[in-house]
Amino acid sequence: MKKITTYIWEYKFPFLFAVVSMVISVALDMLSPQLTRRIVDDVILGGQIGKLTPMLLGILCVGIGRFVFQYTKEFTFDVTGSKIAAKIRQDLFNHIQSLSPEFFDRTNTGELMSRVKDDVDRIWDGLTYVGMLLIEVVVHASIILFCMFTLNWRLAILPAICMGITAVIAIFMENKLDAVYEAISEENASLNTVAEENLAGVRTVKAFAREKFEIGKFLSHNQKYYDLNMQQSKLFVKYHPYLSMITKLLPIAILFIGGYQVMADEMTLGDLSAFIQYSMNIVWPMEMLGWLTNSLSSAIASNRRIRKIYQEKPVITDPDAPVILPKVKGKITFSHVSFHKADGYEILRDISFTVEPGKTIGIMGATGAGKSSLIYLMQRLYDATDGAVLLDDVDVKKLSLKQLRSSISPVMQDVFLFSDTIMENVKLGQKSHLSYPAVRDAAIRAKANGFIEKMEKQYDTVIGERGVGLSGGQKQRITIARALAKKKPILVLDDSTSALDMETEQSIHETLRALPDTTKIIIGHRISAVCHADEIIILENGRIAERGSHESLLAKKGLYYQTYLAQYGKPKEEITA
Numbered sequence: 270m271k272k273i274t275t276y277i278w279e280y281k282f283p284f285l286f287a288v289v290s291m292v293i294s295v296a297l298d299m300l301s302p303q304l305t306r307r308i309v310d311d312v313i314l315g316g317q318i319g320k321l322t323p324m325l326l327g328i329l330c331v332g333i334g335r336f337v338f339q340y341t342k343e344f345t346f347d348v349t350g351s352k353i354a355a356k357i358r359q360d361l362f363n364h365i366q367s368l369s370p371e372f373f374d375r376t377n378t379g380e381l382m383s384r385v386k387d388d389v390d391r392i393w394d395g396l397t398y399v400g401m402l403l404i405e406v407v408v409h410a411s412i413i414l415f416c417m418f419t420l421n422w423r424l425a426i427l428p429a430i431c432m433g434i435t436a437v438i439a440i441f442m443e444n445k446l447d448a449v450y451e452a453i454s455e456e457n458a459s460l461n462t463v464a465e466e467n468l469a470g471v472r473t474v475k476a477f478a479r480e481k482f483e484i485g486k487f488l489s490h491n492q493k494y495y496d497l498n499m500q501q502s503k504l505f506v507k508y509h510p511y512l513s514m515i516t517k518l519l520p521i522a523i524l525f526i527g528g529y530q531v532m533a534d535e536m537t538l539g540d541l542s543a544f545i546q547y548s549m550n551i552v553w554p555m556e557m558l559g560w561l562t563n564s565l566s567s568a569i570a571s572n573r574r575i576r577k578i579y580q581e582k583p584v585i586t587d588p589d590a591p592v593i594l595p596k597v598k599g600k601i602t603f604s605h606v607s608f609h610k611a612d613g614y615e616i617l618r619d620i621s622f623t624v625e626p627g628k629t630i631g632i633m634g635a636t637g638a639g640k641s642s643l644i645y646l647m648q649r650l651y652d653a654t655d656g657a658v659l660l661d662d663v664d665v666k667k668l669s670l671k672q673l674r675s676s677i678s679p680v681m682q683d684v685f686l687f688s689d690t691i692m693e694n695v696k697l698g699q700k701s702h703l704s705y706p707a708v709r710d711a712a713i714r715a716k717a718n719g720f721i722e723k724m725e726k727q728y729d730t731v732i733g734e735r736g737v738g739l740s741g742g743q744k745q746r747i748t749i750a751r752a753l754a755k756k757k758p759i760l761v762l763d764d765s766t767s768a769l770d771m772e773t774e775q776s777i778h779e780t781l782r783a784l785p786d787t788t789k790i791i792i793g794h795r796i797s798a799v800c801h802a803d804e805i806i807i808l809e810n811g812r813i814a815e816r817g818s819h820e821s822l823l824a825k826k827g828l829y830y831q832t833y834l835a836q837y838g839k840p841k842e843e844i845t846a
């Protein structure tokens with residue numbers, strides 16, 4: 270991850286301009302007490318009325334100058350900070366996109382949403398409003414102390430001591446708040462996760478009448494979030510009164526001590542007037558320290574959590590010198606492949622098979638047998654623990670991820686449609702190349718054009734999040750159209766016709782058989798999905814239990830035969846003979 274200072278350095282000139290504007294603005298503000306001092310000493314006490322007009326014009330010019338430079342300072346800080354925050358969010362999102370699926374297996378969506386949105390917003394706040402005020406507090410306090418020491422160094426010792434005390438209190442409060450902000454952010458991520466899961470599965474919640482339970486779960490996290498925020502508020506309230514007391518007592522003390530010095534002729538009345546104005550001005554930085562410390566602690570904690578994500582590295586990466594195939598033919602080979610998770614749980618063991626270009630392989634097995642894992646290994650979403658997966662006789666670990674994954678058109682078991690038009694969902698992956706006729710042709714071959722063209726806006730119809738409003742079969746047909754539209758050398762259907770009626774399913778499989786140059790991997794639970802494959806593999810407990818053609822597997826009267834009986838009853842006599 271780039272350090273925050275690196276982002277700031279990239280915009281050093283706008284920041285420098287903003288800081289210079291701030292210094293000029295503060296310096297002009299410090300001129301006002303000097304003008305007041307001259308009015309008191311020279312005009313009121315000295316009777317030099319001719320100096321009054323220039324002094325008043327000077328105060329007017331100071332006001333106008335402060336207005337101009339304050340505006341340029343705030344505008345520049347806001348614009349530059351917004352650009353940096355956008356760049357931080359973009360870089361963070363790009364890094365998250367580069368991480369391997371195993372990271373997402375153990376990380377909640379709500380947590381990532383909290384990092385990308387809330388934490389970056391806090392850093393944004395720290396770089397703009399809070400950061401600007403922190404710099405201004407330092408500049409403001411430094412110039413005021415300089416002016417005070419110039420007027421009366423003995424009297425200036427008092428505000429200097431007060432500034433030191435408030436700084437110590439602020440640092441102490443920041444240390445206390447740091448741990449609280451860490452806990453608040455973690456609970457915020459949990460709260461986001463609970464809300465996201467509930468809203469995404471609202472139909473399931475209502476179907477099982479779990480509204481009361483889900484509300485209770487949400488309220489539990491909401492209460493924890495409330496308690497942590499109250500803990501933060503109690504810490505702030507505990508220390509902030511000390512800062513307020515110092516800021517209220519300081520002008521009174523200066524007036525008392527300074528008045529004594531005026532009566533002793535150790536300073537003029539004009540000096541005291543200017544000094545009191547400076548003391549009133551130095552109150553503002555003292556009061557701001559508590560609030561700024563609060564916000565700064567939040568930004569620091571957010572930056573620390575984002576850095577944790579940057580510490581995550583992708584497990585699956587491109588080789589240093591990837592092999593680039595001149596043309597992907599579509600030959601797939603699994604050679605003694607085994608795969609288990611990081612906790613040692615075995616998913617696949619000693620899997621070997623080959624699919625020649627243009628051929629079809631069917632894969633069946635009980636839920637959890639490892640069918641989808643074969644596809645994940647082929648796409649290098651995960652790497653095999655042992656053995657090798659090859660594409661056109663080249664180990665997929667030696668290929669570039671872009672060429673490997675762009676050569677495969679997957680229709681995954683978990684149907685995902687974006688909240689966009691049907692046209693854009695079908696064009697996914699080929700947006701810049703696919704035309705309307707190509708999209709419609711893919712929809713026709715996927716048997717999706719029938720219901721699409723009955724809609725008012727047809728292919729320009731916007732479907733809801735994850736395809737809400739469409740039936741399971743309609744969503745499957747759109748994802749099949751998406752895969753067909755890509756026209757890649759390898760087509761994967763992972764239980765992608767389970768929600769279709771038998772007639773539609775058979776029509777789609779006829780379409781697939783009409784793709785002689787496409788290697789097809791069909792995963793299914795129904796015999797009808799795989800019966801026309803050139804070879805059928807039956808997985809059991811992560812191993813190949815049976816393999817062969819439809820007829821040969823029926824003749825073996827094993828697992829495939831039992832599945833056939835369960836789905837269709839007694840097979841034909843000539844096959845069972």
